[in-house]
Amino acid sequence: xxxxxxxxxxxxxxxxxxxxxxxxxxxRNALVIFMSIELMLNAANLALVAFSSANAQLxxxxxxxxxxxxxxxxxxxxxxxxxAVFRTxxxxxxxxxxVLKG
Amino acid sequence: xxDTTMIMAILPEILMLILGxxxxxxxxxxxxxxxRDLGWLTAGGLLFILIVTAAIARPxxxxxxxxxxxxxxxxxxVFKLLFIFGSMMTSFFMMDIEQLGKRGExxxxxxxxxxxxxxxxxSADLIMLYLAIETTSIPMYVLAGFMRDDEKSTEAxxxxxxxxxxxxxxxxxxxxxxxxxxxxxxxxxxxxxTLPLAVGIIFLMMVGIAFKISLAPLHFWAPDVxxxxxxxxxxxxxxxSKAAGFAVLLRLFxxxxxETSPYAPTWTMIMAVLATITMTLGNAVxxxxxxxxxMLAYSSIAHAxxxxxxxxxLSELGVGSVTFYLIAYVMTNLAAFGVIAAFSRxxxxxxxxxxxxxxxxxxxxxxxxxxxFLSLTGMPPFxxxxxxxxxxxxxxxxxxIWLAVIGVLNSIIGVYYYLTxxxxxxxxxxxxxNEEAHxxxxxxxxxxxxxxxxxxxxxxxxxxxxxxxxxxxxAEGLF
Numbered sequence: 001x002x003x004x005x006x007x008x009x010x011x012x013x014x015x016x017x018x019x020x021x022x023x024x025x026x027x028r029n030a031l032v033i034f035m036s037i038e039l040m041l042n043a044a045n046l047a048l049v050a051f052s053s054a055n056a057q058l059x060x061x062x063x064x065x066x067x068x069x070x071x072x073x074x075x076x077x078x079x080x081x082x083x084a085v086f087r088t089x090x091x092x093x094x095x096x097x098x099v100l101k102g
Numbered sequence: 103x104x105d106t107t108m109i110m111a112i113l114p115e116i117l118m119l120i121l122g123x124x125x126x127x128x129x130x131x132x133x134x135x136x137x138r139d140l141g142w143l144t145a146g147g148l149l150f151i152l153i154v155t156a157a158i159a160r161p162x163x164x165x166x167x168x169x170x171x172x173x174x175x176x177x178x179x180v181f182k183l184l185f186i187f188g189s190m191m192t193s194f195f196m197m198d199i200e201q202l203g204k205r206g207e208x209x210x211x212x213x214x215x216x217x218x219x220x221x222x223x224x225s226a227d228l229i230m231l232y233l234a235i236e237t238t239s240i241p242m243y244v245l246a247g248f249m250r251d252d253e254k255s256t257e258a259x260x261x262x263x264x265x266x267x268x269x270x271x272x273x274x275x276x277x278x279x280x281x282x283x284x285x286x287x288x289x290x291x292x293x294x295x296t297l298p299l300a301v302g303i304i305f306l307m308m309v310g311i312a313f314k315i316s317l318a319p320l321h322f323w324a325p326d327v328x329x330x331x332x333x334x335x336x337x338x339x340x341x342x343s344k345a346a347g348f349a350v351l352l353r354l355f356x357x358x359x360x361e362t363s364p365y366a367p368t369w370t371m372i373m374a375v376l377a378t379i380t381m382t383l384g385n386a387v388x389x390x391x392x393x394x395x396x397m398l399a400y401s402s403i404a405h406a407x408x409x410x411x412x413x414x415x416l417s418e419l420g421v422g423s424v425t426f427y428l429i430a431y432v433m434t435n436l437a438a439f440g441v442i443a444a445f446s447r448x449x450x451x452x453x454x455x456x457x458x459x460x461x462x463x464x465x466x467x468x469x470x471x472x473x474x475f476l477s478l479t480g481m482p483p484f485x486x487x488x489x490x491x492x493x494x495x496x497x498x499x500x501x502x503i504w505l506a507v508i509g510v511l512n513s514i515i516g517v518y519y520y521l522t523x524x525x526x527x528x529x530x531x532x533x534x535x536n537e538e539a540h541x542x543x544x545x546x547x548x549x550x551x552x553x554x555x556x557x558x559x560x561x562x563x564x565x566x567x568x569x570x571x572x573x574x575x576x577a578e579g580l581f
Contacts, residue, residue: 010282017275024268033264040271044278051282059287060278063229067274070236077240078263081247084256094264097257100326 009050017043030082030092034075041071111167111174111224114155114182115217121147122213129206137204141197141547144209148190156183164579170288171230173353175579178224180425180572181349184432185223188342189216191436194551195334195443201249202332208248211241212338219346223353228277228287231350232270235310238346239266242339246331258330265313265323273310276303280358289357300359304369307354308376314347317410318380321403328399333446336395337439340402341432348409348428352421356580361416374414378508381407385515394442395452397519398435401478404516405431411509412493415500421577423492426570430477430485430562437474437555441467444548454523459532464542468527470552477559479520480513485562492570 016039023036045064052060086092109116124147125140132139164175172178189212196212197203218237225231243266247259277287280303284292309320316324328336359365384404391397409431412424444467445460446452461468477484490513497506532540544552562569 013278021272030260030264034267037264037267037271040268041274044271044274047275047278048281051278051285055282055285057285059229060281063232063278063281063287066229066233070233070240073240074236074263074267077243078267081243081256081260081263084247084250085260088251088253088256097260099253099257100261100330 006050006054010047013043013047013050016040016046028094030085030094030097033094034078034082038071038075041067107165107174108167110159110161111165111172111178113159114151114186115220117151117154118148118186118213118217118220121151122210122217125206125209125213138197138547140206140209141193141203144193144213145190145197145547148186148193152183152186152190155179155186166226166290170290171225171227172221173224173226175224177349177352177425177576177579178220180576181223181345182220184345184429185216185219185342188338188345188432188436189213191440191551191555192334192338192342194547195337195440196332197547198447198545199332199334199443202334205248208245211245215241215245215338216342219342222346223349225353226289228281228289231289231354232274232277235270235273235314235350238343239270242266242335242343245335246327246339248332248335252330254330255332256330258327261323262327262331265320269310269313269320273307276306276310279303279306289353292358300365301368304359304365304372308369308372311347311351311354312376315344315351315406315410316403317376317406318383318403321380321384321406324403325396325399328402329393329395329452333395333439333443333452336399337436337443340398340439341435344402344406345428345432348413348424351413352424352580355413356416356421366416370414370416373410374502374505377407377410377414377505379407380404380410381509381512385512385519388519389515391519392454393452394454394457394523397454397523398438398442401516401519402435404512405435405478407512408490408493408509411497411502411505414505415496415502417496417500418574418577418581419492419499420496421580422570422574423489423496425573425576426566427489427493429569429573430489430559433555433558433562434474434477434484434486437470437552437559438478440548440552440555441471441474444544444552445542448542454526457523457526458530459535459537460527460542462537463532463540464544467542467544467552470556471527472524473556473559475520475524477563479517483560483563485559485566488563488566 020036020040024033048060048063161174167174202208215238218234221234225234243263246262247256249255281287312320359369381404384400388397388400409424409427412420477486480486480490494506494509
């Protein structure tokens with residue numbers, strides 16, 4: 001059986017990471033920015049799993065479990081804060097979130 | 103298999119977790135309370151933890167415990183004490199803040215963040231390090247946005263979360279590459295780090311750390327978050343959280359790229375440039391601020407730059423001086439934010455112009471402000487002066503005289519805006535010149551915390567020998 005070379009996974013994860021980073025920088029909707037951050041996290045997850053199988057080590061896979069847990073916690077807090085912001089401003093467009101500046 | 107070393111290595115974390123659970127339980131069962139009880143419980147508990155940890159958890163030698171996850175050495179010991187102290191002072195400041203001091207959740211979040219910081223300073227594995235950083239960050243996001251009905255606070259929390267999540271993810275990608283190229287997540291197992299992508303990995307990891315310690319060009323979140331977050335939380339964010347970032351910086355870079363590594367000149371040069379930009383930008387922008395929390399945010403950016411000078415010199419003296427700098431800076435900045443919290447509680451304003459006549463409205467509070475701001479300026483006999491001397495001395499010793507010169511020039515810029523605040527406090531009068539009619543009463547928790555901090559600033563500045571010995575013992579463990 002021919003395994004997929006590890007390079008392919010790494011290139012895919014680099015592409016995913018770049019798409020995520022661009023999404024964070026370009027999109028203005030807070031929810032879409034959050035989804036982009038999740039994409040970046042999953043790029044790191046993919047890289048860890050691929051490296052883990054290439055190195056024949058389980059550390060990377062265990063790392064991924066922890067990252068998924070942390071990501072869930074982060075999203076819970078993030079969505080709560082988005083709701084709090086929406087209640088005071090009636091918008092989740094990051095360009096409107098600009099009371100603090102200077 | 104547990105032995106005493108393992109328990110001792112995480113003793114402060116265990117005790118803080120127990121304290122957090124106690125706060126949680128008492129929050130439920132204490133129905134009739136005057137509002138400060140939970141604060142006193144937290145502060146008293148942290149004092150107990152501080153004393154117990156200082157007395158019995160001092161490591162005799164550097165060891166790895168929990169399968170190489172946690173390091174038990176002088177560095178983790180000293181930084182843990184610093185975080186517990188900072189957390190205790192913060193809980194004093196939180197007690198009398200409306201919407202914050204009466205809520206049990208606030209104290210639990212504070213304690214969990216402190217546990218995270220303690221683990222940040224002692225983790226020896228990439229998995230542990232990432233988890234510790236997130237354990238610190240997530241409660242801090244909530245605390246920054248704690249005032250749900252306040253537009254500024256929710257915005258601060260949201261911005262902190264957005265930038266924090268983004269930068270920690272970038273650092274995580276760096277971690278995944280380290281694991282890929284070395285095949286291990288244990289930092290101690292990575293000895294010869296000569297990889298094709300090393301410079302790229304340095305940059306990825308630096309993003310995460312630069313965010314934590316608010317280095318330029320990743321400092322832009324700091325003024326917004328510092329202004330919007332509740333003042334005691336701002337104080338905690340600018341001191342303990344930053345010190346934890348420095349602890350990780352020292353561990354990661356001195357561990358992965360020590361003096362002998364071919365990448366040492368590369369990363370020290372990047373850091374030296376970043377330190378220069380950070381100091382100059384922080385000081386220059388602080389000059390034009392009218393809001394005192396924003397001004398202190400830029401000042402704390404500048405202070406991260408000064409402390410980084412010690413890291414750059416990559417020597418035992420350098421690491422010792424950074425640790426000393428952080429100890430002095432934590433005391434000083436906590437005192438400064440304590441004064442601001444005490445003032446804005448009564449006066450309801452953070453504008454520098456509203457501090458006019460404060461020396462007549464409350465002379466004692468003005469005196470603490472004087473001590474804190476002169477220490478931030480770097481005036482003898484206060485802690486900030488000695489700390490700056492050590493950091494710049496380390497730079498000169500490492501043949502980086504130009505960096506020390508830039509640092510000194512920047513401190514001179516700093517004098518201007520710190521003394522402007524003191525001028526407004528001491529020389530300006532309130533409108534109508536009837537300061538006696540508008541006193542600023544200080545409640546007991548503030549009085550206790552500010553007294554302790556003022557004496558600590560003086561003690562560090564005058565009797566600096568013992569403090570520097572502690573800081574040097576941290577450095578010895580790393581080389």
